[in-house]
Amino acid sequence: SSETFWTTTGMFPQEFIIGFPKCVKITKVAIQCYLVQTLRIERSVSKDPVGFEQCIEKDLQHTEGQLQMEEFPLPDFQATYLRFIIKSAFDHFVSVHRVMAEGT
Secondary structure (H helix, E strand, O other): OOOOOEEOOOOOOEEEEEEEEEEEEEEEEEEEEEOEEEEEEEEEOOOOOOOOEEEEEEEOOOOOOOOEEEEEEEEEEEEEEEEEEEEEEOOOOOEEEEEEEEEO
């Protein structure tokens, strides 16, 4: 639902982890968020959410009054867990409205 979202509690970095039932092949990750300045995405192929390695780090464009929509193509990419780390923001609080992972 576009009316639900996750919001930070003020200090940075902030992170959340998304887990899959097994290791999956991911071809693209997309995120819709608001006021995120620097985003890092890490992956783990372990059975538990440990041993993360950095995959993407990007400074996002500030879009006043609109959601930021970013897509990250990931060729030959597998993961059991994805960790999203919001390293910095354009304001004291940010929100994440949707995360999508495409693949098999």
